[in-house]
Amino acid sequence: AMLSRALLFPRLGQLSTRSLHTSVSAPSGHHIEHWWGPEKAAGRDVVGYGSNGDEAYQDRLDYWYPAIRFRKEDDISKALRIKEKSDWKTLSAEDKKTLYRYSFRQTLSEFEAPTGYWKVMVAATALVISLATFYAVFLNVYVYPVVPxxxxxxxxxxxxxxxxxxxxxxxxxxxxxxxxxxxxxxx
Missing domain, CATH: 4.10.810 (Virus Scaffolding Protein; Chain A)
Structure with missing residues (x-):
């Protein structure tokens, strides 16, 4: 199996996760889709150390394991947590997916899927070029004389x-x- 692009080319700089943002640009061009600070993390299970020791949820390509679960514990997850402590063969595929979604927001393939944001960038670039072209035509037709x-x-x-x-x-x-x-x- 192939490794993720972020594992093949790890980031050079560390991200600061102290600020409360819902979307943060990383130096490598990747985005942290979700970051939950201590205020929003209340009531969630702490399951690990996290990327820098904070008890925060982060979707990151360079560090796949957040310190807390994505969702808070409720009646459905409590029943599944008890069920998962026994043999996993008794769990259905739907139960396993539900357990996964309680711990993580997205799968790796969902996280790496193209967003289509390039279309916005191409449209903005085309808009700027067309406005500059129309401005140049306007100047040549209405402002400048035909021949100096x-x-x-x-x-x-x-x-x-x-x-x-x-x-x-x-x-x-x-x-x-x-x-x-x-x-x-x-x-």
Missing amino acids: PTFQNEYKEAQVQRQIVLEKGAFLGPAKYWDYENNQWKK
Whole structure:
């Protein structure tokens, strides 16, 4: 059987579980789906140490075993807990699933299943690109002139004449090719 991606590539940094969040981003890109602090953990069985010793419920890929059970004990779970202490062959598949759901929120395959969040990111990116495109089209159609006046031939010729007059005697630029005595371009 293949190991989980999180076990093959464990996180480099530890997550802080002191803050009360229902969804926390991890440095590796994974999310802690549920985190229950001490306030919400009251009345739940403590079954282990947890990831850092806190008595809190966490769904995490890098540490699969939460310190407390997912659900509080009730009449159904009490009967199943008594039943599980005997031979497990007497438990039905439905009883085993119910026991599992009292201890954990999700199975590993449910936890690693794709969420479809990439669709939101693609839609947001497409929206930003389309708004930028429409803004650029708006500027080109309604704000900027069709052709700037500096692109017109009359303007370019006037600019060259201005350089010729101001740069008389210069050895670079258009003045170098202008014959000032005959008032024409050198041949």
